Amino acid sequence: MKVAVIGGGPAGLTAARTAAENGLEVTLFERYRIGERINCGEGFFDLLGIWGKPEAGVLFQVKEILFKINNFYRIDSSRLNVWMVDRFNWQHYLSEMARESGVKILEETPVSVKNIALIRRDFDWVIDASGISAITLKSRGNDGENRSRCALTLQYKLEGDFSCFKESLKAVLEPHYQGYYWIFPKVTTVRGIANVGIGFFNSSFGKINLKKEMSRILYQENLQDYTILECKGGRIPLQQASPFLRDNTLLVGDAAGLASPLHGGGLDMALFSGKLAALSLLRGAPHMYEQLLRQKIKHKIAYEEKIYELWERYGIDFMEKSLKAALFFGQRNFRRGLLKALRTTIKVK
Ligand SMILES: Cc1cc2nc3c(=O)[nH]c(=O)nc-3n(C[C@H](O)[C@H](O)[C@H](O)COP(=O)(O)OP(=O)(O)OC[C@H]3O[C@@H](n4cnc5c(N)ncnc54)[C@H](O)[C@@H]3O)c2cc1C
Structure with a gap:
């Protein structure tokens, strides 16, 4: 069975590796180089309780989450399975594992709306792991489908003194928008590095200037003199693009809109959906993919949607x-x- 995987992020690499390890013939198309242009806070929250410690790229286990709403809280996260990872290294490792299992990885090979029809014809199955701008949805003129509800984010990579964070992350909820800002340190030394970002989760972001909010936050957190190494951001899908099976294509990860509707974290579901999509092909039951996935994530998603709704209301x-x-x-x-x-x-x- 010939399988094409579009996208070399966590979802695509996991799908490709799982399929190849079990004997399928897999080609993965990645538009850049693996690990290039990653856009992420790099906090891995294993909220499904499936993965444990990531196989590679771990910077530290997060022992404490510093949470501010009106008051300040310290949450012991040592049992929650939260990790700070370096996604570049993590994805490189996953791609090496995939290659060793026989996956043919074609980097700097974007799949376009024009050539997707050929890929669909030449491969028995296609796994679309191309992220929020899912190419197969675009090719059907459904570009907006997994973006109908999404969060808008802006994130800086900052260099400066993050030594006070030790093994912790910080998240802050503020009253004037639905969303939060985060400080996720990667190197907690005097000359450290952190991903500092803000996410707006409802339509209020139309009225809010992300850059101004970030400047305000940097002052609020006393980070205004730190060096901005990178400025990124973008959208996170908060609504699923169901059905996940369309003709001979399975949608996984952000392409399927599988990030958390409450906080936007999507790494756990990207890995899980990638693995499950590959396994469903192996078992000759691609139609079971969505059902099996939903069984596992339904409680998590239902709680997160409910909390989001109450947060929005109250x-x-x-x-x-x-x-x-x-x-x-x-x-x-x-x-x-x-x-x-x-x-x-x-x-x-
Ligand atoms: C600012 C920000 C911060 C975030 N922080 C966190 C966090 O801390 N923790 C967390 O769990 N989640 C976080 N997320 C969400 C998380 O990044 C995503 O849910 C996750 O990356 C989804 O993985 P994926 O493999 O589905 O897609 P992606 O990681 O987006 O990978 C898609 C891959 O497909 C490739 N691609 C795209 N189009 C094509 C094409 N046409 N042809 C070939 N290749 C293509 C891309 O180059 C990319 O390599 C954050 C998101 C943002 C925007």
């Missing part, structure tokens, strides 16, 4: 109450505490 005070309750219930096990707190707060509302 503002950050609701988020603060839920967080307090979660900390109260879950001193030792934050994940269990959060679920319990949400059940209680959602019932009350």
Whole structure:
């Protein structure tokens, strides 16, 4: 069976590797070089509890999340399976593993709206892992489909003193927009590096100037004199592009709109959907891909959508109450505490 994978991000590399390891003939098309132009905070939240420590690219395990709403909280994340990764190194490792398994990786080979029809014809199956601008949706004139609801982000890579972060990340919710800003340090030394970004999660972003907000945040966090090494950002899909199976094409990762509707993290679902898509082909059951995927992610997505909706309706005070309750219930096990707190707060509302 011949399989084409479009996109060499986490979803595509995982799909390609899984398929090739199990004997399929796989070609992966990547428009740049592997690991080039990555746009990410690089925090890996294994919220599905499937992956554990990433195989490569780990910078440190996140032991604490510093969370600010109206008040400041320290959340023990040592049991939550959160990692800071260097995606460049991680994806290089994944691509090496894929190559060793027999995947033919064609870098600097973009798939265009023009040649996608040939790929669909020449391969038995296509796995579209081309991210938010999914090429197969574009080719059908459905470009906006997995962008109908999305977050808009801006992120700087900053150089400066991040030594106070040690093994922690910071996230801050503010009252004047639906979203949050983050400081995800990669190197926590005096001459360190961090991804500092902001994400707007609803249509309010039309009225908000991202660059101005970032300048304000840099002052607020006393980072205004740090060096900006890179300025990136873009959209994160918050709505799924179902169905995930279209003719002989399976959508995975951001191409399927599989990021968290609450916080935009998508690495866990990119890996999972990539693996599952490949396995469903191997089992001769591509039609089962979506059902199996949904079974695994339905509780996570339902909770995240519900919290998002309540956050939108009741503002950050609701988020603060839920967080307090979660900390109260879950001193030792934050994940269990959060679920319990949400059940209680959602019932009350
Ligand atoms: C600013 C920002 C910060 C984020 N921070 C986090 C975070 O901290 N944690 C987290 O879990 N998630 C985060 N996300 C989301 C996360 O980056 C994505 O969910 C994840 O990268 C999805 O993986 P993917 O493999 O589906 O797609 P991508 O990582 O987007 O990979 C797609 C690949 O396809 C290639 N490609 C695209 N079009 C074509 C084409 N036509 N032909 C060939 N190749 C093509 C691209 O070059 C790319 O290599 C963030 C997103 C943004 C924008």
